[in-house]
Amino acid sequence: MHNSFRSSRASQRPLLAALTLLTSLSTQAAELVDMTGRTVAIPDQIERVFAVTPPVVPLIYAIDPTKLVSLSFPFTPEDAPYVAPAVKDLLIVGRYTGEGPPPNPELLARTQPQLSIAWDMPFIDAKRVETTFQTLGTPGLFVRLEHLRDYPAALELVGRALGAEDRAATLADAIRTALTRVEQAVGAVPAHQRQRVYFAQGANGLQTECADSFHAEVIGLAGGVNVMDCKTQAMCGREPVTLEHIQTLDPDVILTDHPKFFATVKTDPAWSALRAVRDGRVYLAPSSPFSWLGRPPSFMRALAMQWLANRLYPTQFPWDAEREIPAFYALFLGIKPEVVDVRALLGTS
Structure with a gap:
């Protein structure tokens, strides 16, 4: 009787472990709190991301350039050796900040994004950006990117959204290490x-x-x-x-x-x-x-x-x-x- 119970429990362990892992991953992917405190429901698999504002383009690019569906600005001929083939011919749809026209709704619709990510800044009209999220029918995350110290947390957040936690953690740690190295080296300069x-x-x-x-x-x-x-x-x-x-x-x-x-x-x-x-x-x-x-x-x-x-x-x-x-x-x-x-x-x- 005792051995039978143990055998039954043992046979269920792989299934229970799989269900636990699936539930854990689903929960992690389903809800994220962005850098403004908003709780956002995220699809399990994200392959197409709209970078709403220019600083978000390099952020996503560093994690996985193949996820970008558009650009806010063109690359120059001098950039060519350093640009991934996946992004060279992407549509330039406009921008919400900086110098240039606002996003073109028709071009945006053609990109069919699954997730939109925007820069949280005092100069940004957040309500207008959220309207864009709604128009596109995508969930939207806000990230803070004003200062270099914002980047580790922003990378880790977007890494979770894109299922690239390890990659994002590596980049975040590299930035933290660089900040510490420089601070320690020059901090004592009178x-x-x-x-x-x-x-x-x-x-x-x-x-x-x-x-x-x-x-x-x-x-x-x-x-x-x-x-x-x-x-x-x-x-x-x-x-x-x-x-x-x-x-x-x-x-x-x-x-x-x-x-x-x-x-x-x-x-x-x-x-x-x-x-x-x-x-x-x-x-x-x-x-x-x-x-x-x-x-x-x-x-x-x-x-x-x-x-x-x-x-x-x-x-x-x-x-x-x-x-x-x-x-x-x-x-x-x-x-x-x-x-x-x-x-x-x-x-x-």
Whole structure:
């Protein structure tokens, strides 16, 4: 009798285990709490995702580019070596933030998404975005992506939604590790030794970002001081500034994301009086296939932070760009390290 009972229990164990696992997975996939506290019902299998706002595109791309059904912005010819074939020809449907037209409803309908993911930001009209969720008939998640520290949680949330928890956890841990490494290396630099940085934007270098702008967050993360101590007036930033003003600030370093400005500033007599130019401390932050700095903001800031910390404080933060940049592209973008042309990216070839 006792042995029969044990045998019956043993025969049921595989079935009970399977049912328990199935129930667990179904529960995990059925409901998620997004980064605004909304509880969202998610289908078990997600293959087609609409990135509602530009910063969400690289977020999904890093986890699984094949899930994207559209883009908010085009890739450039320079991006081609670093872009997955699955996304090269996707429809560009518009955007809710930044510079460009809003999403085109007809194009959106053609993409047939199963899930929509949007950026939670003060500048975003959340009700309008939720209306888009309803129009498309998809569940919708909001993620916070304003600061690099938001990314581990955002990656983990989207990873759960897409059934890619392990991949998302790996990327989240890489960002946490990078933040800790840089903080530990440059955190003890005394205030009077902090490098003062001007962020030059535009072909003439006369647009910039205030110190509170997420577009320039990398400067502070790398231990630098943004010389533009002002308040951002609009989400897109690009505050106008005069060369005379920059000359009075006389930064130690000039950081730019504009190749044309980078190519001409060193020989431009109007800029030659600046110590950063005289000392050869003008650095180009790459933009392929996503901006390293913040247009749109993405996980690439984890790489930019390390690169800039090394440029600002090479003794405190020794770092091998020729090794670290290809490794980052391999991990986050799925690019073979030998494909990554570090010198071309940094404008030093």
